[in-house]
Amino acid sequence: MGKIYIIDVTNRDGVQTARLGLSKLEKTIINIYLNEMGVFQSEFGFPTTKHETYYLQANLELAKMGVLQPIHLGGWIRATVGDVETAFRYVPEIKHLNISISTSDQMIQGKFLGKRTRDDITQMMVEALETARSLGAETVGVNAEDASRTDLDFLIKFATAAKEHGAARFRYCDTLGYDNPFTIYEAIKAIAENVGIPIEIHCHGDLGMAVANSISGAKGAVDGGQDAYINTTVNGIGERAGNADLVATVLAITKSKGFAEKYHLGVPIDMSKSWEIAKFASYAFSVPIPINHPGVGTNAFAHESGIHADGVLKDPQNYELYSYTELGRGEPELVETGREICAGEYGGISGFRHVMGKMEVEFGDSEQADKILELVRYANVASQKPLVEIELLFIAKYPDIARKLLTLRPLDTP
Ligand SMILES: [Zn+2]
Numbered sequence: 001m002g003k004i005y006i007i008d009v010t011n012r013d014g015v016q017t018a019r020l021g022l023s024k025l026e027k028t029i030i031n032i033y034l035n036e037m038g039v040f041q042s043e044f045g046f047p048t049t050k051h052e053t054y055y056l057q058a059n060l061e062l063a064k065m066g067v068l069q070p071i072h073l074g075g076w077i078r079a080t081v082g083d084v085e086t087a088f089r090y091v092p093e094i095k096h097l098n099i100s101i102s103t104s105d106q107m108i109q110g111k112f113l114g115k116r117t118r119d120d121i122t123q124m125m126v127e128a129l130e131t132a133r134s135l136g137a138e139t140v141g142v143n144a145e146d147a148s149r150t151d152l153d154f155l156i157k158f159a160t161a162a163k164e165h166g167a168a169r170f171r172y173c174d175t176l177g178y179d180n181p182f183t184i185y186e187a188i189k190a191i192a193e194n195v196g197i198p199i200e201i202h203c204h205g206d207l208g209m210a211v212a213n214s215i216s217g218a219k220g221a222v223d224g225g226q227d228a229y230i231n232t233t234v235n236g237i238g239e240r241a242g243n244a245d246l247v248a249t250v251l252a253i254t255k256s257k258g259f260a261e262k263y264h265l266g267v268p269i270d271m272s273k274s275w276e277i278a279k280f281a282s283y284a285f286s287v288p289i290p291i292n293h294p295g296v297g298t299n300a301f302a303h304e305s306g307i308h309a310d311g312v313l314k315d316p317q318n319y320e321l322y323s324y325t326e327l328g329r330g331e332p333e334l335v336e337t338g339r340e341i342c343a344g345e346y347g348g349i350s351g352f353r354h355v356m357g358k359m360e361v362e363f364g365d366s367e368q369a370d371k372i373l374e375l376v377r378y379a380n381v382a383s384q385k386p387l388v389e390i391e392l393l394f395i396a397k398y399p400d401i402a403r404k405l406l407t408l409r410p411l412d413t414p
Helices: 010-014 024-037 050-064 081-090 105-112 118-134 152-164 181-195 210-223 246-255 271-285 306-314 349-358 366-383 389-397 399-405
Strands: 004-008 041-045 072-078 096-102 139-145 169-174 199-203 228-232
Touching: 004 246, 010 024, 010 041, 010 271, 024 041, 024 050, 024 271, 024 366, 024 389, 024 399, 041 050, 050 072, 050 081, 050 399, 072 081, 072 139, 081 096, 081 118, 096 105, 096 118, 096 169, 105 118, 118 139, 118 152, 139 152, 139 199, 152 169, 152 181, 169 181, 169 210, 169 228, 181 199, 181 210, 199 210, 210 228, 210 246, 228 246, 246 271, 349 366, 349 389, 366 389, 366 399, 389 399
Parallel strands: 004 041, 004 228, 041 072, 072 096, 096 139, 139 169, 169 199, 199 228
Antiparallel strands: none
């Protein structure tokens, strides 16, 4: 019986969202949280984008050091030989890739303007896939962009070619959020049965069904005899109306009516980090968590009306499907209301020592303190907001990695 895994794409789909972005340090912290939660893979960025190079290399170093283990770090590129070669030139250590190409007639005609046929699309994907494998990729996922508007027979042919040439997974992208739980189930089950390849489910919320479609798609893959890999983002941040939210998706898998009796996560997810990662992503993206967000919204465990308040006080299960403690909520949070010293881009050593001292970080000598402070200044230049504890601690603990993350030097290579 197939299992369900999570591939989080916050650091790829999340950051490519209009008006939103993350600093390289913020992306790294997201990877650390995802790893701690037990997420199978983080789609950690774009190996052909020059300004990602040092960040991607630094995160692969963290993986080697055991800090980002056992999570897989996967890059996202277009399915072209050129992109694959560039990815390995900029990030030679990269081991996991997803290569993407449009498969619907709408996009083949609308984007390639009649210059490419379905066979050309398959051929391009196969060449890119073979190049990636020959250059050392351990796993390659093949993405069918706009899969939900693609002729199913062609999709099966395309996925079969991917499997025959060594793809580890096939990603079914509901790029426009067009599917519903019924259609995506049928399509993915048919691909699983006819192709026999593990399937990634990539859903968007344009019709408000990203999470529902994700677990329905996963059911289709498992019923078709394959593993399912659901793509999520933290707080559902993603293109347009967003992606399937990480916390809501795991809650849907584990808590919804009867689902968990038959469909199991391949790796347990530590949901006690939910509150922390959601709050960090909200801070990093500068996007508030909606008040009614599942699990992590301000109102997710709030009760006011007489009947509900009375009921929940008698027995929380009267009006709560799961407990806030499972999501790491309930600890009081300290908010400074008096004097505050912040670490920032124009800060000095005295204030910095004060800030770090509050977190019980002591420096061996003043040279070391100066070195960390300098990195903190640069991190602040990149994020343009006061750094939070986890970021400051990261810089103090891994200064050499932090230096790499903060290095933004335009590359000369063409
Ligand atoms: Zn997407």
